[in-house]
Amino acid sequence: MKASEIREMSITDLRDRIDAEKAALDTMKINHSISPIEDTSKIAKTRKDIARMMTILAEKEKQN
Numbered sequence: 761m762k763a764s765e766i767r768e769m770s771i772t773d774l775r776d777r778i779d780a781e782k783a784a785l786d787t788m789k790i791n792h793s794i795s796p797i798e799d800t801s802k803i804a805k806t807r808k809d810i811a812r813m814m815t816i817l818a819e820k821e822k823q824n
Contacts, residue, residue, distance in 0.1 A: 761812070761813075763816065766812060766813055766816045767816055771817065771821065774813055774816065775817065777813060778810060778813050778814060778817065781806060781809060781810050781813070782810060784806060785803065785807060785810065788803050788806065789803065
């Protein structure tokens with residue numbers, strides 16, 4: 761997800777999306793520990809997306 765797409769989201773939508781992505785990341789990690797995922801870069805991409813969303817959320821909260 762691009763930063764420009766994230767910046768267009770409202771604060772509540774952003775919080776909801778972060779929670780959903782964290783849950784998806786946990787599921788991916790558990791599934792990967794049971795049977796290896798073919799594309800392990802998905803875990804890293806999801807982690808980076810969460811960090812990007814949290815950074816933009818902090819910026820938005822600081823402005824308001």
